[in-house]
Amino acid sequence: LPANHKMFDLPIAGIIHVSTPHHYHGAKPGETEEDFATRLATELEETILREGPETVAAFFAEPVMGAGGVMLPPATYFEKIQAVLRKYDVLFVADEVICGFGRTGNYWGCQTYNITPDIITCAKALSASFLPISAIIINDKIFQGLADGSATIGTWGHGFTYSGHPVAAAVALETLKIYDELNIVEHVRTVGGHMQKLLRERFEGHPLVGEVRGIGMVAAIELVADKANHKNFEPSAKVGPRLAKAGEAEGVILRGLANDTIAFSPPLIMTTDEVDAMVDRTARALDAVTVQLRRESLTVV
Incomplete structure (x- = not known):
């Protein structure tokens, strides 16, 4: 999204992009979706090795790229990407701000594409956009790291100002209840x-x-x-x-x-x-x- 980068000194250091997984524009002549996905997984592995696996913290992706153009991953893409991430112990952060809460035909886009994320970010449909609220969902591995770090320094060393806001949280809970009632x-x-x-x-x-x-x-x-x-x-x-x-x-x-x-x-x-x-x-x-x-x-x- 060039407009989002142009006036904000982006991209910032420490963030590296790999190729967009859009078969329509990114594939070579005659390249199947599966072959395209294999090439992109190879590119990811080569990028991790070039940077040094010990320096790569996480891989961020939307199950379906939303504002970037509604780009669906090619067949086998996430299967092959996840294999590379597991090989080098790189976390998978799934951005479910657009895909979450039913948009892709499952509750999470990760379910639609068989992604097992370490972290999920979500917002928007969490309250049907009636009130601003977002959330981060983490697995036990991440939680234990946060718990151990908090125990070491004596507190969860982060901001609290609007976290768990009771009004937004109440709207979100009612929204999720309505989603279930409406199936x-x-x-x-x-x-x-x-x-x-x-x-x-x-x-x-x-x-x-x-x-x-x-x-x-x-x-x-x-x-x-x-x-x-x-x-x-x-x-x-x-x-x-x-x-x-x-x-x-x-x-x-x-x-x-x-x-x-x-x-x-x-x-x-x-x-x-x-x-x-x-x-x-x-x-x-x-x-x-x-x-x-x-x-x-x-x-x-």
Whole structure:
């Protein structure tokens, strides 16, 4: 997310990035998802060895990369990544701020992708966003380290100011109770399955759509100038923002991300009829933008 880095002196020292696990743009010609995942796991291992395993504390990842473009991991990716992390005793921190509490069709995105994390970070849906609250979930290995350290110095040497705030905690507890009462995960599996199927049926064949991707009730369509070669539009064309604007005219609020990717992350209580309306309105908006771009000769036919 370049905009998040530009004015904040990021990235800071001590944080190293490995390749984005997005098969559509990152794979070599003819490379399967499994082969792509193997290459990325090899890259991770080589990076750990280059830096020195004793200096690598943890690996951070979202089960599904959200604001980065709704990027799903290629097949076998997390299986192979976790094997490398275990080999060098590197912790896995799963960022579940977007994926947690049912979004991917399981309570945690880690369950969807068979991840066994050492630490989970969560927020947002913890209170259905009615009040600000976040939480960190740790395994016993991490807990014992914190307990031993606290015993050594006589206190948990960290800030307490808003931790365990009773109002936010009460809202979170009631939210989790409602999720169970509504059986929200099963609802997401049903409605999300319908949404994924419909998005693919309506948009995979569209001349401007390079990829439709998603799981559960999070998805994206990526708009491209050259479908055959996975080539994006020039940022100056502002194709994603155009579609978002056209969506407003059709009564649907769309979010544009990098590479003219349009994200769908509707309320988990959405019905199939509402999904149908969302997709219909998006389709009309996309057709309107297609006409604009063809008039400007910005598409490859």
